[in-house]
Amino acid sequence: EAGVAQSPRYKIIEKRQSVAFWCNPISGHATLYWYQQILGQGPKLLIQFQNNGVVDDSQLPKDRFSAERLKGVDSTLKIQPAKLEDSAVYLCASSPNRAWGVEAFFGQGTRLTVV
């Protein structure tokens, strides 16, 4: 079974530039998450989708971050404009339901460096 696919794997941008990340979840998984993991920290939820609807985006910095999940499958996360503190690994995960008692499967992540 194919896992969660993310691209790109690495990205280096200058502050104030824009960047977008793409995620393709495991086939059939209704729930998709974007997490931000800063070095030395645990993953922090940015947004949770159930199919193509947003369940939780309370920790998404909406002045600069946006995410969408068109047709309830692939998702994109965008940052515009980027700040130095956005340097982190952006992890996409999916699970077959709303993750209560069910494992979430993670992609390899996109490592973003803002200079």
Add this chain to the structure above:
Amino acid sequence: RKEVEQDPGPFNVPEGATVAFNCTYSNSASQSFFWYRQDCRKEPKLLMSVYSSGNEDGRFTAQLNRASQYISLLIRDSKLSDSATYLCVVNQAGTALIFGKGTTLSVSS
């Protein structure tokens, strides 16, 4: 107070040692509990779920104390390959997984 708290370590132990990690959570409504493992520069992967009665998987034993809002992971007979960061994770119905900062384990020969 953070939702999930862990001792960050690092824990440096020799091969064959027994090591225990602890974790506390603040939300008494939490219903599901997990330990995830994350290798350096890799994504987190599920190590084991944690059940109220406690559960064991080979050299790994997980315990849950709901009254104290406390979760533990015990690793017996440590191997070099156990070196990683161990993430304590909690979840409520309908919400996303909430991660602790992780505890780093280094097993040496």
